[in-house]
Amino acid sequence: MPLLARYIQFSQTGGPEVLTLAETTLLDPGPGEVLIRQTAIGVNFIDTYHRSGLYPLPLPSGIGQEAAGVIEAVGAGVVEFAPGDRVAYAGGGQRAAQGGECGAYASHRLMLANGLVPIPGEIPDEVAAGTLLRGMTAQYLLKRTFPIANGMTVLIHAAAGGVGQIACQWARCLGAKVIGTVGSTAKAELARAWCDHVIDYTQPDWPARVRALTGGRGVPVVYDGVGAATFEGSLDSLALRGTLVSFGNASGAVPPFSPGLLSQKGSLYLTRPTLGHYTATREELLDTAADYFTVVARGDVEANIGQHYPLADAAQAHRDLEARKTTGSTLLVP
Ligand SMILES: NC(=O)c1ccc[n+]([C@@H]2O[C@H](COP(=O)([O-])OP(=O)(O)OC[C@H]3O[C@@H](n4cnc5c(N)ncnc54)[C@H](OP(=O)(O)O)[C@@H]3O)[C@@H](O)[C@H]2O)c1
Known part of the structure; x- marks a missing residue:
């Protein structure tokens, strides 16, 4: 009918x-x-x-x-x-x-x-x-794109957001220490429930805070759904040979760049995954x-x-x- x-x-x-x-x-x-x-x-x-x-x-x-x-x-x-x-x-x-x-x-x-x-x-x-798409995204990012190992410290952007909340909680279940970023004090309050450390990335030089929290080394992986606004800072937060998982554009698309940048910043890896392919x-x-x-x-x-x-x-x-x-x-x- x-x-x-x-x-x-x-x-x-x-x-x-x-x-x-x-x-x-x-x-x-x-x-x-x-x-x-x-x-x-x-x-x-x-x-x-x-x-x-x-x-x-x-x-x-x-x-x-x-x-x-x-x-x-x-x-x-x-x-x-x-x-x-x-x-x-x-x-x-x-x-x-x-x-x-x-x-x-x-x-x-x-x-x-x-x-x-x-x-x-x-x-x-x-x-x-409300959460299947974000939950499946967290699943493939944390378990298949860059699998989290027990004891790892990871950086997850927009930790109070949809993907962010799920990814931070799941990363902790997988044994990670989670550094989450947020854009306001109110969101920082919220994100403290599922992050070990919360950073306000509207403050200047937030990557220095990531380094300070990791004994100067940086993190092995950044999960970045924010895009343009965090791209450089994410690279600056990574340890040598670390991986940037750039999975979204909430602040706009990452602008074109030379692969040489990945070499200068520590022989880094970059991937741009999407749920449909996983x-x-x-x-x-x-x-x-x-x-x-x-x-x-x-x-x-x-x-x-x-x-x-x-x-x-x-x-x-x-x-x-x-x-x-x-x-x-x-x-x-x-
Ligand atoms: N590749 C994939 O497979 C896949 C799948 C699902 C989602 N995604 C991506 O994951 C990201 C998160 O998706 P979501 O639906 O869960 O959204 P969301 O995280 O709930 O919302 C986006 C958050 O990004 C932050 N942000 C920073 N700069 C921003 C700006 N200029 N404009 C707007 N937001 C800004 C905001 O948090 P603060 O206020 O704390 O900064 C905002 O709340 C999106 O980029 C989305 O496209 C990708």
Whole structure:
């Protein structure tokens, strides 16, 4: 039965004001697809890159990567899921462009079943919707991009943010001492709960503080989702042959530089990973999600939803995220 879905769309790139509420008709799920009634939607920094045009999308477009909900109907050939199952997704499962396509910011959505993960009984929809993308990101960064070893001291930027909160807690569970950075006194108060040391990186010469905390050596790894504003300081915080894991652009994209810089600063390594490449196969996706849900269910990582907005207020959610007003993860409620 055709169904009217509410969703957020944009027809031109720009500020949060380009996001508007619209309606679209969803048809029955096709082969390999399911229809999801969404109960909670995650707002991620990548959504702002799509909206601003930093990561271009064909327009007009829906927006959003992450949500949770209940399957209402399944298409031909879907055997892994059935109506009534609770599922979540973070990036995967988009259908090829066709009528009625919308992003995750929607009341209902048609998705390919092979991009979905089951939500374990002990994980609430809100936690899955608001933190699966960030939690899977923390999983691959800390366990696969630069695996943390027991006793290591690591630097994690934006420690009060969505990825930051999860990554700091998980890094400690893996035996690391965590130095976290934040941009305000209020966020420093918060981040002290999951960091061994908190540094305000709006203060000058914060890399000297990292060195002071590591006996002058620097850290073996920096996990940096802030980008342009922290790039040089991150390199200056690394030990000889250390690794910069540059995984985001919250302050803007890192500008071009000469590889010689890595040599001057101590024969450093640089990688620029992305979640999709670490969850490229069905097995990787399911294992990464299951690993994250396990640490949350055990209580090792507390997945904090910092703020909720109605779906229609998606623009305000973007404004607050970009103005550094948010902590933890951000949810839209359809
Ligand atoms: N590569 C991947 O696979 C992947 C996956 C997920 C997320 N990411 C990236 O990870 C980063 C964190 O994502 P998130 O969704 O969890 O966001 P978030 O950390 O909750 O929000 C970004 C934080 O960055 C800090 N920041 C520093 N300078 C900023 C500036 N000029 N403008 C805005 N924020 C600034 C702010 O914290 P302070 O106020 O404390 O400075 C802000 O709260 C983003 O860059 C995102 O793109 C990458």
